[in-house]
Amino acid sequence: MRIVVLTGGIGGARFLVGVREHARAIGAEVTAVVNVGDDVRMHGLQICPDLDSVMYTLGGAADPERGWGRVGESWVVKEELAKYAVEPSWFGLGDKDTATHLVRTTMLNAGYPLSAVTAALCERWQPGIGMLPATDDRLETHVVVDVDGERKAIHFQEWWVRYRGEVPTHRFVFRGAENAKPAAGVLDALGQADVILLAPSNPVVSIAPILAVPAIREALASGSAPVVGVSPIIGGAPVRGMADKCLATLEVEVSAAGVGRMYGPRADGGLLDGWLVDSSDAGVEISGVTTRAVPLWMKDEALTVRMVADALDLAKVAR
Amino acid sequence: MRIVVLTGGIGGARFLVGVREHARAIGAEVTAVVNVGDDVRMHGLQICPDLDSVMYTLGGAADPERGWGRVGESWVVKEELAKYAVEPSWFGLGDKDTATHLVRTTMLNAGYPLSAVTAALCERWQPGIGMLPATDDRLETHVVVDVDGERKAIHFQEWWVRYRGEVPTHRFVFRGAENAKPAAGVLDALGQADVILLAPSNPVVSIAPILAVPAIREALASGSAPVVGVSPIIGGAPVRGMADKCLATLEVEVSAAGVGRMYGPRADGGLLDGWLVDSSDAGVEISGVTTRAVPLWMKDEALTVRMVADALDLAKVAR
Numbered sequence: 001m002r003i004v005v006l007t008g009g010i011g012g013a014r015f016l017v018g019v020r021e022h023a024r025a026i027g028a029e030v031t032a033v034v035n036v037g038d039d040v041r042m043h044g045l046q047i048c049p050d051l052d053s054v055m056y057t058l059g060g061a062a063d064p065e066r067g068w069g070r071v072g073e074s075w076v077v078k079e080e081l082a083k084y085a086v087e088p089s090w091f092g093l094g095d096k097d098t099a100t101h102l103v104r105t106t107m108l109n110a111g112y113p114l115s116a117v118t119a120a121l122c123e124r125w126q127p128g129i130g131m132l133p134a135t136d137d138r139l140e141t142h143v144v145v146d147v148d149g150e151r152k153a154i155h156f157q158e159w160w161v162r163y164r165g166e167v168p169t170h171r172f173v174f175r176g177a178e179n180a181k182p183a184a185g186v187l188d189a190l191g192q193a194d195v196i197l198l199a200p201s202n203p204v205v206s207i208a209p210i211l212a213v214p215a216i217r218e219a220l221a222s223g224s225a226p227v228v229g230v231s232p233i234i235g236g237a238p239v240r241g242m243a244d245k246c247l248a249t250l251e252v253e254v255s256a257a258g259v260g261r262m263y264g265p266r267a268d269g270g271l272l273d274g275w276l277v278d279s280s281d282a283g284v285e286i287s288g289v290t291t292r293a294v295p296l297w298m299k300d301e302a303l304t305v306r307m308v309a310d311a312l313d314l315a316k317v318a319r
Numbered sequence: 320m321r322i323v324v325l326t327g328g329i330g331g332a333r334f335l336v337g338v339r340e341h342a343r344a345i346g347a348e349v350t351a352v353v354n355v356g357d358d359v360r361m362h363g364l365q366i367c368p369d370l371d372s373v374m375y376t377l378g379g380a381a382d383p384e385r386g387w388g389r390v391g392e393s394w395v396v397k398e399e400l401a402k403y404a405v406e407p408s409w410f411g412l413g414d415k416d417t418a419t420h421l422v423r424t425t426m427l428n429a430g431y432p433l434s435a436v437t438a439a440l441c442e443r444w445q446p447g448i449g450m451l452p453a454t455d456d457r458l459e460t461h462v463v464v465d466v467d468g469e470r471k472a473i474h475f476q477e478w479w480v481r482y483r484g485e486v487p488t489h490r491f492v493f494r495g496a497e498n499a500k501p502a503a504g505v506l507d508a509l510g511q512a513d514v515i516l517l518a519p520s521n522p523v524v525s526i527a528p529i530l531a532v533p534a535i536r537e538a539l540a541s542g543s544a545p546v547v548g549v550s551p552i553i554g555g556a557p558v559r560g561m562a563d564k565c566l567a568t569l570e571v572e573v574s575a576a577g578v579g580r581m582y583g584p585r586a587d588g589g590l591l592d593g594w595l596v597d598s599s600d601a602g603v604e605i606s607g608v609t610t611r612a613v614p615l616w617m618k619d620e621a622l623t624v625r626m627v628a629d630a631l632d633l634a635k636v637a638r
Contacts, residue, residue, distance in 0.1 A: 080418030099399030
C-alpha cells in the first residue's frame with residue numbers, strides 16, 4: 001500500500017509521525033509532499049521551514065516546546081547578526097538550523113534541485129518516509145497587507161513571524177506557482193498512490209501552495225486514488241497556528257465544514273472524497289464528500305496513529 | 320603624517336595595535352592594506368581570515384589565547400556541519416565568526432566589492448584605522464604539495480590548518496594576482512603615504528600575496544615614501560606561525576638577514592629602505608638597506624608602540 005500525504009507546518013509534521021507508525025504496522029510506504037511556500041532566503045541562506053519541520057520532527061530532533069526548529073538550539077549567530085544591524089532581525093535563526101541552511105544553500109548554489117538536497121539532508125535524519133518538496137522551482141507565498149499606511153506584498157514569513165498576522169491582510173499570493181512543475185518524484189508518487197491524505201495543516205498557507213502547482217492539483221483531481229482530508233479546525237478553532245486568520249482573509253468560515261467545502265467535493269471540481277472531522281464536529285455534511293467524525297486531537301503518538309487508521313478506513317468507503 | 324602598513328596574520332594584527340596607539344599619540348593617520356591570499360569560500364561562506372584578525376584584534380574582540388577568531392566563541396555550527404558529513408571538516412568555523420561571514424557573503428553576492436564590505440563590517444568594530452583589502456579581485460594563495468603520492472595545488476588554508484604545513488611543499492602560487500587590481504583606496508593611500516611599513520607578518524604568505532598585485536608592488540617600488548620592514552624572524556626563528564616552513568620552501572634562510580634580503584634593497588629592484596631587526600640580531604647587514612636593531616618582541620602594547628616608534632625613526636634616516 002502506498003500513502004501520499006500533502007503536508008506543511010508543525011501540525012502536518014506531527015501527523016506524519018502517526019502516518020509513519022501506522023504504515024510500519026501495516027507495511028505501507030509513505031511519501032510526504034511538503035509545502036515550500038514558506039521558503040525564504042535570508043542572510044544568503046535558503047530556509048525551508050516546512051521541510052525542516054518534517055525532517056527534524058521525524059528525525060527526533062524537533063523542539064517540542066517551541067514547536068519549530070531544533071531541540072537544544074542556541075542563538076549565537078542570530079545575536080551576532082543583530083549586532084551587525086543587518087535585517088531581518090525578527091527571524092529565529094538558530095545555530096544548529098544555520099548548519100542545515102548552509103548545507104542546503106551550498107548544494108542549491110551548486111545546482112542541485114531542492115528534492116536532491118532534501119534527500120541529502122535526510123541521509124542524516126532518516127525520517128523513515130519519502131520526503132519531497134512540492135516543487136524544485138521557486139514558489140513563495142506572499143501576503144498583500146497594509147503596513148504603515150501602505151499596501152504591499154510581503155513574504156509569508158514576515159507576515160507570520162514579524163507581524164504575527166496582526167496587520168490588515170487582503171490576500172495570499174503564491175508567487176511562481178503558475179509556472180512551477182512538481183518536484184522530481186511527486187507525480188510518480190501521486191500516480192502510484194493508493195490513498196492521498198491532506199494533513200491537518202493550515203489549508204490556506206500550507207496545503208493551498210502545494211495545490212497551486214497546476215500539475216499537482218490536476219494529478220489529485222483526475223487521479224484514481226481516493227483523497228481524504230483531515231480537518232485542521234476543531235470546534236471552530238484551529239488546533240494550532242493561525243488558520244483562523246488565514247481563513248478569515250479568504251472569508252471562509254473557521255469550521256470543519258468551512259474548510260471541507262473550501263477543498264470541495266471531487267464531483268464539483270474539488271479534491272475531496274472523504275473528510276475526517278473531530279467528534280465534536282459530528283454532523284458536518286458536505287455535499288458529495290463522505291464525512292466521518294472521530295477524535296482528532298494529536299495528544300500523543302497512539303492517538304495520532306488511531307486518527308491515521310480512521311482516515312485510511314474512510315478512504316476505503318469514500319470513493 | 321600618513322602611515323600605511325602592509326599586513327596579514329595575527330602578528331600583523333598585533334603590530335597594528337601598536338601602530339594605532341602610536342599614531343594617536345603623534346596625530347597620524349593609519350591605513351592597513353591587508354592580505355587576502357588566505358581568503359576562501361567554505362560552506363558557501365566567504366571567509367577572510369586576515370581581514371577578520373585585524374578587525375577583531377583592533378575591535379577588542381579577538382581571542383588572545385587561541386590566537387585567531389573571536390573571544391568567547393562557540394562551535395555549534397561547525398559540530399552540526401560535521402554531523403552532515405560535509406567537507407571541509409577541518410576548518411575552525413565559529414558561531415560568532417559565521418555571522419561575520421554571512422554578512423560579508425550576502426553583501427559580496429549582492430555585488431559590493433570587498434573593500435566596501437570591509438568598511439561596512441568595520442562600522443561595528445570601529446578599528447580606529449583605515450582597513451583595506453589588498454584587492455577587491457579574487458586572489459588566493461595555493462600551495463603545490465605532494466599528498467597521498469600525488470602532486471597537487473591545495474588552498475593555503477588546507478595547507479595551513481589541515482596539514483599544519485607537514486606535507487612535502489614545493490611552492491606557493493598567488494592565483495589571480497597577475498590580473499588583480501589594488502582595491503579601491505589602496506593606490507591613493509600608498510601615494511599619499513609619508514611612510515610605508517611592512518608588518519612583522521609571514522613574508523611568504525602574508526606580505527608576498529599583497530606585493531603580488533602588480534600595481535601595489537609598483538607603487539611601493541617607485542613611490543616617494545620610505546619603506547621600512549620589521550623582521551618577523553628573531554634569532555633564526557619566527558616569532559609565531561610557520562614562516563620557517565614557508566621560507567624553507569623558497570630556500571630562503573630563516574633569519575632576519577634572509578628575509579631582509581628576500582625583500583631586497585630598493586636600489587636593486589627590491590622594496591626596502593630600512594630593515595628593523597631584533598637586538599639579538601644586531602649586526603645584520605643588507606647592502607643598500609639601512610638596518611637598525613631594537614627589541615622586537617611584542618609582549619605588550621607599550622613594547623609594540625616602542626617598536627613602531629623605532630620603525631618610524633628608522634624611516635626618517637633610511638631614505
